[in-house]
Amino acid sequence: MISGTLMLFNWSLKMDSKSIYPHVIRAAFSFLMFFFISVAFADAFGTSRTGLRYFESICFLNVLLITVCGVSYFVTAVTEEKDAGSFALLRLAGMTALSITLGKSTSRLVSSLMLLVIQMPFTFLAITLGGVLWQQIIASYFALAAWMALVANLALFCSVRCTTSGRAAGMAGSVLAILFFLPNIINGLLAALPAGLLSPTASGLISSIPETIARFSILDRLHELLQTDNTVVFLGQQFWISMTISAVLFVISTLTLDFWSAPADVAGPSENASIRRWSVGRSWQLAIMWKEFIFFTGGRSFFIAKLIGGGFVFAGFIWLQRSNGYIDYFTLRGDNAWIAFQTAAAFLALEVLLYSSGCLFYEIRQSTQSTLAAIPISGVRVLLEKAGGCLIALIPAVFWLCTIAISGYEAVARECSMTMVISFLIVLAFSSHIAVILSLYTRWAALPLTILISAPAFFCLAAPIFGLTAATNALARSQHIEMTMLVSAFVNLFWTWLFILLPLQLWIRDRWNDISQF
Amino acid sequence: MPDVTTQTVPAISVSNLSHSFKGHQALSQVTFCVMPQTLHGFVGPNGAGKTTTLKAICTLLKPSWGEIQVFGNSVRTDPIAVRRRIGFMPDHFSMYRQMTVFEYLDFFAAAYGLRLAQRDQVINDVLTLTDMDGRRNDLISGLSRGMQQRVSLARVLVHDPDLLLLDEPASGLDPRARIELMEILRELRRMGKTVFISSHILSELAELCDSVTIIDRGQVKFSGPMDVLLESPEELPTYNLRLAAVFDNAMTRIRELPGVDDIKEPEFATGRDFNIQLTPSLSANEFLKSLLTLDLPIASFSQQRRHLNQAFMDLTTRGVRT
Numbered sequence: 001m002i003s004g005t006l007m008l009f010n011w012s013l014k015m016d017s018k019s020i021y022p023h024v025i026r027a028a029f030s031f032l033m034f035f036f037i038s039v040a041f042a043d044a045f046g047t048s049r050t051g052l053r054y055f056e057s058i059c060f061l062n063v064l065l066i067t068v069c070g071v072s073y074f075v076t077a078v079t080e081e082k083d084a085g086s087f088a089l090l091r092l093a094g095m096t097a098l099s100i101t102l103g104k105s106t107s108r109l110v111s112s113l114m115l116l117v118i119q120m121p122f123t124f125l126a127i128t129l130g131g132v133l134w135q136q137i138i139a140s141y142f143a144l145a146a147w148m149a150l151v152a153n154l155a156l157f158c159s160v161r162c163t164t165s166g167r168a169a170g171m172a173g174s175v176l177a178i179l180f181f182l183p184n185i186i187n188g189l190l191a192a193l194p195a196g197l198l199s200p201t202a203s204g205l206i207s208s209i210p211e212t213i214a215r216f217s218i219l220d221r222l223h224e225l226l227q228t229d230n231t232v233v234f235l236g237q238q239f240w241i242s243m244t245i246s247a248v249l250f251v252i253s254t255l256t257l258d259f260w261s262a263p264a265d266v267a268g269p270s271e272n273a274s275i276r277r278w279s280v281g282r283s284w285q286l287a288i289m290w291k292e293f294i295f296f297t298g299g300r301s302f303f304i305a306k307l308i309g310g311g312f313v314f315a316g317f318i319w320l321q322r323s324n325g326y327i328d329y330f331t332l333r334g335d336n337a338w339i340a341f342q343t344a345a346a347f348l349a350l351e352v353l354l355y356s357s358g359c360l361f362y363e364i365r366q367s368t369q370s371t372l373a374a375i376p377i378s379g380v381r382v383l384l385e386k387a388g389g390c391l392i393a394l395i396p397a398v399f400w401l402c403t404i405a406i407s408g409y410e411a412v413a414r415e416c417s418m419t420m421v422i423s424f425l426i427v428l429a430f431s432s433h434i435a436v437i438l439s440l441y442t443r444w445a446a447l448p449l450t451i452l453i454s455a456p457a458f459f460c461l462a463a464p465i466f467g468l469t470a471a472t473n474a475l476a477r478s479q480h481i482e483m484t485m486l487v488s489a490f491v492n493l494f495w496t497w498l499f500i501l502l503p504l505q506l507w508i509r510d511r512w513n514d515i516s517q518f
Numbered sequence: 519m520p521d522v523t524t525q526t527v528p529a530i531s532v533s534n535l536s537h538s539f540k541g542h543q544a545l546s547q548v549t550f551c552v553m554p555q556t557l558h559g560f561v562g563p564n565g566a567g568k569t570t571t572l573k574a575i576c577t578l579l580k581p582s583w584g585e586i587q588v589f590g591n592s593v594r595t596d597p598i599a600v601r602r603r604i605g606f607m608p609d610h611f612s613m614y615r616q617m618t619v620f621e622y623l624d625f626f627a628a629a630y631g632l633r634l635a636q637r638d639q640v641i642n643d644v645l646t647l648t649d650m651d652g653r654r655n656d657l658i659s660g661l662s663r664g665m666q667q668r669v670s671l672a673r674v675l676v677h678d679p680d681l682l683l684l685d686e687p688a689s690g691l692d693p694r695a696r697i698e699l700m701e702i703l704r705e706l707r708r709m710g711k712t713v714f715i716s717s718h719i720l721s722e723l724a725e726l727c728d729s730v731t732i733i734d735r736g737q738v739k740f741s742g743p744m745d746v747l748l749e750s751p752e753e754l755p756t757y758n759l760r761l762a763a764v765f766d767n768a769m770t771r772i773r774e775l776p777g778v779d780d781i782k783e784p785e786f787a788t789g790r791d792f793n794i795q796l797t798p799s800l801s802a803n804e805f806l807k808s809l810l811t812l813d814l815p816i817a818s819f820s821q822q823r824r825h826l827n828q829a830f831m832d833l834t835t836r837g838v839r840t
Contacts, residue, residue, distance in 0.1 A: 282637075368613070374578060377629070
């Protein structure tokens with residue numbers, strides 16, 4: 001067993017060190033840290049505790065990166081073998097369940113921990129910048145390492161439990177979203193509920209959920225560490241609970257590996273024909289668009305679920321508002337409107353990035369790109385139809401974003417300028433293109449790499465966008481042109497498309513054509 | 519059915535095709551021609567350049583040099599027209615496994631521009647042809663390899679192409695599935711399709727194909743009718759004779775006939791079988807006439823042909839190209 005485990009472990013590490021992409025990620029992260037140092041240096045002239053701010057940025061970026069790794073990199077530890085049909089070969093080669101989970105998952109964890117280790121020398125610069133102690137830095141890295149172990153083992157469990165990487169990513173993403181958002185939702189609900197509606201026992205039970213999650217929440221732990229100037233506990237409660245949960249998840253994954261990895265393909269008809277007829281239906285004349293919408297984005301049933309889900313969220317915000325004394329059924333006000341708008345925008349951005357990083361990779365994974373390329377339509381049309389299928393799937397998210405914007409117009413307009421909207425759209429368009437390109441080069445790292453690239457890109461792009469908007473605005477006003485904001489939006493979008501998006505689109509086309517040859 | 523114009527131009531015309539990958543010469547001056555409504559075998563060792571040639575023909579690969587025409591349409595300048603007339607089945611399983619058989623075929627039929635009303639009929643026809651009618655609502659992921667291969671074949675037929683390009687269609691199939699696949703290919707030829715099939719299973723190709731191209735290390739070693747390949751051009755024509763019964767002195771009597779260069783009994787002879795080598799000046803007809811004068815009870819008389827395996831081994835080089 002040990003030789004098998006070591007072989008897998010060695011092989012994974014060798015592959016990791018031979019492949020250029022992990023090094024690119026680490027280099028990109030180093031670049032990002034350099035960027036934050038520069039920002040901190042610029043800040044140092046105006047504020048105190050610059051080091052703390054710098055270190056805070058690094059920590060929260062790490063949390064984001066580890067979380068994204070959870071739904072993209074860690075989650076494929078076992079499912080990549082299932083996807084490739086090579087899982088049975090591993091078992092035939094005498095690999096035990098423990099060898100597989102150790103060899104496939106632990107190597108990824110070690111490789112990712114390197115990302116934390118590589119940061120250490122840079123982060124100690126924060127001490128010289130001021131506002132943070134070396135004890136805080138060490139304790140924060142222990143907390144991050146524990147969080148990484150938790151995420152990696154949760155992803156391993158999902159990878160063992162699910163038959164495909166896509167499903168595993170969905171499951172891991174849902175659990176992580178629950179860990180992040182459930183405490184706030186429960187606290188909000190408990191605060192909004194009229195007193196006496198719940199019995200003290202029920203109320204106590206429900207309120208214990210956020211408390212329990214908070215014990216191993218990385219965000220809470222980092223907040224606690226970065227606010228403490230006194231004694232710092234290196235290995236806090238969060239560390240031990242996270243490590244314990246990780247160990248339990250690892251053991252469960254190992255014990256259930258055989259059970260959940262039995263061949264999933266069962267011969268015979270698909271599910272109930274009438275349900276299938278409704279959910280899948282007949283192919284449209286734009287067949288690739290249909291395929292993309294139905295089989296990649298989840299199709300009609302998922303579309304309706306998102307529409308209804310968005311409705312529930314909207315109704316939830318209205319209900320929360322009513323509990324605070326507003327009796328309007330359709331208008332969102334104040335913080336409620338702004339939070340609802342941000343939530344809808346974040347959901348839209350996440351959905352766009354997920355589709356962008358997956359839609360072409362989905363063909364590559366199934367080796368269907370050459371079959372698709374043999375259809376008598378141009379490669380550009382194939383790409384456009386695929387984008388069209390994804391855009392249809394985005395309708396519920398866009399619908400609810402617009403509904404919330406209209407419903408809470410006053411509050412949203414107060415908080416969010418037109419320039420911010422344009423910046424958001426441009427950065428989203430840029431990120432989605434980057435995600436598509438990366439998905440044509442990497443296996444599962446497209447999404448985390450996109451986030452890594454998009455974070456500094458946001459700052460790089462936003463500044464010229466603000467400048468260009470202001471300049472166009474002023475010029476339009478001087479020429480007595482009305483609706484100056486729309487003009488500047490158009491100018492911005494046109495220049496962005498011409499100089500940023502078009503080269504990326506040509507790159508995508510060429511790469512796709514290259515890949516279609518194999 | 520193919521139109522009349524397709525009869526006059528070759529289905530595939532490849533001339534001086536060369537291609538290299540990162541300095542590695544995959545194809546060098548490949549030239550051959552496939553006539554319409556024939557079954558053409560494309561044979562070569564691993565790494566010989568078969569798949570590269572196939573991909574160039576079906577417009578997936580832009581060759582570095584040379585010209586390919588499919589029914590007169592240039593692959594380089596008119597790829598969309600070429601794609602309309604071909605059906606390409608790659609050597610690997612490339613299927614949307616979460617679709618049912620019907621959805622998969624419906625998707626490709628729509629992608630090839632067939633209207634909804636046409637699609638039902640076409641899908642029914644191809645499912646009947648490939649004997650998959652009973653599995654139309656099955657998920658592709660649940661089908662056996664042989665059945666998936668049939669679905670793949672059905673897929674390349676949905677837009678009624680004139681030319682089928684099949685890359686190793688029988689690989690991984692059990693003997694029964696292979697025989698059934700070959701039957702389907704024969705049926706397709708009867709329907710007027712041109713079938714270009716790359717395969718390693720030489721015995722089946724010999725029976726199936728009208729013509730063959732043998733490629734080795736990126737170069738064409740032979741291209742032409744199967745009969746020509748299976749004759750032994752360097753050796754004297756040899757015939758197999760079987761008598762209905764054992765006759766004394768039969769061998770001596772035949773040796774004395776004019777034009778007989780050599781006669782011998784094959785291995786494990788029963789006294790009734792002879793291999794007769796004739797001088798090139800004598801035709802088989804003339805020899806048969808003189809043989810009948812001996813009044814021997816002849817059970818069978820046929821020209822001895824090389825097996826495709828032998829032809830393949832003679833024409834190709836040992837080892838894998840580096």
